[in-house]
Amino acid sequence: MTASTLQRPQSSGTDDAAQLKPKRRITGGGLLHAYTWLIIGWLIVPIAVMIAFGFNDTPGRYNQTWDGFTFKWYGRLFEYSDLTSALITSLVIAVVSALLAGALGTGIGYALGRYRFTGSGSLNLIMFATMSSPELIMGASLLSLFVSAGAGLGPVTITIAHVMFSISFVAVVVRARVMTLDRSIEEAASDLGATGWVTFWKVTFPIILPAVFSGVLLAFALSIDDFIVTAFTAGTTKTFPLWIWGATRVGIPPQVNVMGTLIFAIGVLGAVIANIRSSRQGKRA
Amino acid sequence: MNRVKRQIAPYLLVLPGGIWLLIFFAVPMVAMLSLSLQEGDIVHGYQFTGHWQTYTEAISAYQTQIYRSLIYGAITTIVLIAMAFPIAFWIAFYGGRRKSTYLFLVLLPFFVSFVLRTISWRQILTDEGPLLSPLRDAGLIGQSFHILGTPFAVIGGLVYNFLPFMVLPIYVALERIDPRVVEAARDLYANPITTFRRVIFPLALPGVFAGVLMTFVPASSDFVNSEVLGSSDTTMIGQVIQAQFLDNSDYPTASALSFVLMLVLLIGVFTYARILGTEDVMKVAAR
Numbered sequence: 258m259t260a261s262t263l264q265r266p267q268s269s270g271t272d273d274a275a276q277l278k279p280k281r282r283i284t285g286g287g288l289l290h291a292y293t294w295l296i297i298g299w300l301i302v303p304i305a306v307m308i309a310f311g312f313n314d315t316p317g318r319y320n321q322t323w324d325g326f327t328f329k330w331y332g333r334l335f336e337y338s339d340l341t342s343a344l345i346t347s348l349v350i351a352v353v354s355a356l357l358a359g360a361l362g363t364g365i366g367y368a369l370g371r372y373r374f375t376g377s378g379s380l381n382l383i384m385f386a387t388m389s390s391p392e393l394i395m396g397a398s399l400l401s402l403f404v405s406a407g408a409g410l411g412p413v414t415i416t417i418a419h420v421m422f423s424i425s426f427v428a429v430v431v432r433a434r435v436m437t438l439d440r441s442i443e444e445a446a447s448d449l450g451a452t453g454w455v456t457f458w459k460v461t462f463p464i465i466l467p468a469v470f471s472g473v474l475l476a477f478a479l480s481i482d483d484f485i486v487t488a489f490t491a492g493t494t495k496t497f498p499l500w501i502w503g504a505t506r507v508g509i510p511p512q513v514n515v516m517g518t519l520i521f522a523i524g525v526l527g528a529v530i531a532n533i534r535s536s537r538q539g540k541r542a
Numbered sequence: 543m544n545r546v547k548r549q550i551a552p553y554l555l556v557l558p559g560g561i562w563l564l565i566f567f568a569v570p571m572v573a574m575l576s577l578s579l580q581e582g583d584i585v586h587g588y589q590f591t592g593h594w595q596t597y598t599e600a601i602s603a604y605q606t607q608i609y610r611s612l613i614y615g616a617i618t619t620i621v622l623i624a625m626a627f628p629i630a631f632w633i634a635f636y637g638g639r640r641k642s643t644y645l646f647l648v649l650l651p652f653f654v655s656f657v658l659r660t661i662s663w664r665q666i667l668t669d670e671g672p673l674l675s676p677l678r679d680a681g682l683i684g685q686s687f688h689i690l691g692t693p694f695a696v697i698g699g700l701v702y703n704f705l706p707f708m709v710l711p712i713y714v715a716l717e718r719i720d721p722r723v724v725e726a727a728r729d730l731y732a733n734p735i736t737t738f739r740r741v742i743f744p745l746a747l748p749g750v751f752a753g754v755l756m757t758f759v760p761a762s763s764d765f766v767n768s769e770v771l772g773s774s775d776t777t778m779i780g781q782v783i784q785a786q787f788l789d790n791s792d793y794p795t796a797s798a799l800s801f802v803l804m805l806v807l808l809i810g811v812f813t814y815a816r817i818l819g820t821e822d823v824m825k826v827a828a829r
Contacts, residue, residue, distance in 0.1 A: 293644065304662070386811075393764075405576065421562060
């Protein structure tokens with residue numbers, strides 16, 4: 258969600274804001290500014306606590322009170338093999354489901370953005386339904402299906418579920434790009450003798466590729482963070498969030514904080530790089 | 543030939559994803575409905591008997607939790623509107639060149655796992671934690687003062703976890719406002735308050751509605767916040783459904799409850815879609 262937010266250059270934004278600024282902006286604007294920062298601070302508090310307790314020199318798994326600063330958990334990151342394998346399971350499922358949802362969602366998004374066809378209304382409605390349905394219901398109904406069909410729960414059923422709830426997000430992102438596509442470029446290609454197939458792969462696809470890419474990233478992020486649907490479709494398989502959930506009663510070791518910190522750092526870094534790259538491209542264009 | 547190709551092309555593109563959604567989104571709903579009308583147990587298997595009494599039994603057994611979930615969801619949503627609107631307004635109108643930076647900061651919690659964020663709040667709010675123990679030592683709060691286990695903690699957690707889902711749609715709606723419309727209001731001698739009330743707020747309403755949809759549905763069906771931050775006095779319907787499905791394997795009761803919850807929420811969702819369309823929510827989701 259974040260990556261694509263950042264990638265949208267808001268070129269007209271500054272001018273609009275300049276025109277909108279009321280003359281007495283110091284009072285109202287200043288207060289709102291302070292308020293915005295206050296809320297941002299509040300949003301960051303639990304993140305800061307999570308990061309800090311990854312540096313806590315706690316004697317055991319009970320990582321609740323501050324016992325001094327240490328780097329040792331970063332060196333002993335993979336001490337709990339079941340935690341490590343849960344993280345790997347999460348990563349594998351996220352990659353596979355993001356690629357699958359990327360392929361299926363791009364097909365839907367391209368068709369919806371490019372063609373008018375009967376059934377597109379119902380397709381829109383089912384996409385809207387998957388995006389606004391409570392995860393609890395999607396998880397519960399998938400479990401009902403798998404139980405009724407006698408299917409064993411595990412990584413495969415988790416992946417099926419993750420693809421299901423990611424498809425619509427990818428489709429919407431791709432559709433938005435396809436709809437703003439300049440058709441005259443494709444016409445130019447066919448005027449120059451390119452067949453439809455060549456035009457698609459040489460002209461259209463490279464243009465929509467960034468949207469496909471952010472759709473896949475979004476699907477990856479949705480998958481790796483998912484807890485609720487996964488809880489229903491996992492059986493005895495443990496993903497990273499499920500392992501943490503299971504460990505709440507026996508104590509969450511600092512390694513979890515370290516892994517959370519690293520995932521946070523990688524995600525933020527990736528988003529910042531994507532933002533810088535897209536703003537550079539925006540300037541060049 | 544080319545015309546035929548153009549006519550079948552969209553269907554070929556849509557087919558794989560469409561079938562996936564049909565089998566793993568629509569069909570499971572039917573499976574759940576069927577399961578809620580079956581009788582039996584996990585050992586001997588289930589038989590379809592059309593035993594609709596499961597519904598009345600489940601509703602009467604858990605009506606407290608159903609009402610509580612809807613009330614918590616409603617309070618969360620109202621608090622979120624009040625909290626998110628000023629932020630969205632400030633970013634949209636005063637953010638200038640830093641708009642996307644501020645949005646990014648609002649979205650920061652999404653980079654931490656949902657479960658981990660909520661557990662982090664428990665660590666902060668616990669009785670011996672960094673917030674309450676200094677206050678207690680200073681004598682500002684009594685020995686019996688708790689935050690964890692109360693509705694405040696649960697609703698606070700819900701507000702925390704869903705705030706970005708309210709800020710984003712309101713921001714998108716405000717961003718779309720043509721600055722000339724606001725200027726026109728000022729040219730016609732509307733003061734800032736009137737401009738806000740008569741021009742900006744009505745134009746932001748679609749965003750508010752999209753935000754309500756995107757927060758009320760997940761908040762009222764959540765089971766993580768009340769499990770981690772609440773107590774037996776704050777049990778929500780999501781926890782009941784989760785426990786019946788995963789711990790007790792009482793599938794008929796669990797599916798019946800899920801179906802009731804889904805009907806309540808989906809009636810709201812589809813009324814929304816009929817009246818306001820699906821575009822606002824999809825646009826926000828695309829960001």
